[in-house]
Amino acid sequence: MKKEEKQYLYQIRNVAFSYTLGAHHIQAIHDISLDIPQGALVTFSGPSGSGKSTLLNLLGLIEPVQKGEILFQNQNVAEMNQQQLNNIRKYKIGFIFQQFHLIPVFTAEENVAYFLARQGLPKEEIKSRTRDALESVGLWEHRMKKPSELSGGQRQRVAIARAVAKHPEVIIGDEPTASLDQKTGKEVMQIFDYLVHEKKVSVILTTHDKMIQSYSDKNFHIQDGVLDTNHI
């Protein structure tokens, strides 16, 4: 029984989420239940406004659980205090955003190293992890460049390196290839594929793109905040 529980990174039970936008009450997610296995590349697909980004935010512990239950590594997220949530985000989750969110005044190397330093790692460890991460995305030669000196694809690869360098349990990416061309998008997906199958890191992405879905071990289609079981 215990062995079976450990296989799931997330267990989601009857989760619903709503928010208010101006005068409108929006029910973003209706009663979703699903399990996300550890060490898999999982995608959430669906049209814009379907609720996939909201679900991703819930999995990334950056939105509070309003209704239902989310277990992260068998721990109920709703029962965690702010410090515990911060620590999980700091040590166990790597984020990659569509807009990269790199620190503009830092070089690529400093961007990767910053959150490692914030983890309190020793200098040597920070150096070696930063180098490994930048080499894995093919950007070691560009380490001294600032985000403004890099192309969109290169920036996204820095963002991936930043997430990877944390050695997280899971990497969560909200449409990480949306602002990239097809060729760069493929390169990024190959990196994710490598991380999942060689480094045993779980990767959860949202996407509209069929090409991205083709890399996934499991795809969940969401339509109007509801899990579309016909597409699974």
Add this chain to the structure above:
Amino acid sequence: MIFLSFMNLFRNSRRTLAILLTIALGAGVLFSFKGFIHGVLNQYRDNTVHSHYGHGQLNTKNYRGTVYPEPWKHWMTNRGEIENFLMSQSAVEHIFPRVNFSALLKKGSVAVSGQGQGIIAEKEAGFFHSLSIETGKTLTDQPDGILLGIGLAKALDVKPGDKIAILVNAVDGMISNAELTVTGIFHTGSLDFDSRVFRIQLKQAQSLLKTTSIESISIGLKNYSDWESFAFSFEKKFPQLEATSFAVLDKVYYQHSVDWLNAQFHVIQFIILSIVLLGIFNSISAAILERKQEIGNFRANGESVRSVMQLIILEGTFLGALGSCCGVGLTYIFLKLFLDDQFLMPPGPGLTRSFLISFQFEWPMVYTTLALSLLAAVAASALAGVRVAKMPIAKALRSF
């Protein structure tokens, strides 16, 4: 975090420059205003000390606070012993024994009562330079000379060279009189003082009063700051006497003016700091609101609200330190280059003459200006940052 907060200063150099300019201007205005007020207060102090009181005065204990029917019975009789002690004190530069007495001054049919000061005029002429001679010359070695306050001279309608009669109640109850020659007419800037005071030689006054005692000794020190230690050692040596500083002797003019100006200064300081705080808050708010997504990313990566606030406050600290140092430094250089000379100020409350003042600075003014400007910058950063730092992470990430 320190490195990041420092690097963030270069994120938008135009905005950083605008914030630095706001802080520097605020610090500069605050610093120059402090220097100006300090100059005014120093001028007030010098005027008080060098017009009639010296740095302080010695009397028998409780003499000043008590009204005696025969005050001369409470005057100092051991002048020699006191002066020997005073001359042995390194802080003391000048000793001015005096007697004060009431008298009736007569010129023809006009009689006016006045407050006489018996002084060693030759010694006092050099020290009491704030006592300006309106016409004639100051009292120095003329044994039968009299120096009149401008108000008193006007009431008697006299001019230098005129002779006036003086009538005094001697200590034995008899009336003494003498005929004196007006050497000059003075004004100190204090309307009250100039309307009632006249000065004659100490020996002349003692002769009229028929006494060898002295009422007080005014003291001229090397430095203002020496008064406390001098007064302590003097009262220890002569427990039956007391030493009173000029600030207490001239409470109405000096101390009240100081308190009044300081109160004004605190109000203006508050206004300046409020303007600086609002200016910085506005600029820093704009800078931080542009970084909502980035701050959301920090929070998503496990940074607590407190850590984000630390980052923002550190940036405010850098800006505050740099801006206030530039403000104080540049203001000092500017004032030294262009406003180093004294300039004329109109008469203050209760005064009849203008003052020449200058900006005067001391190190504590530098420290307090830097500290206040830094505090304003940090407070503005914290106020601007707290809204974004506490914003729900997902909302911050969605922001544009």
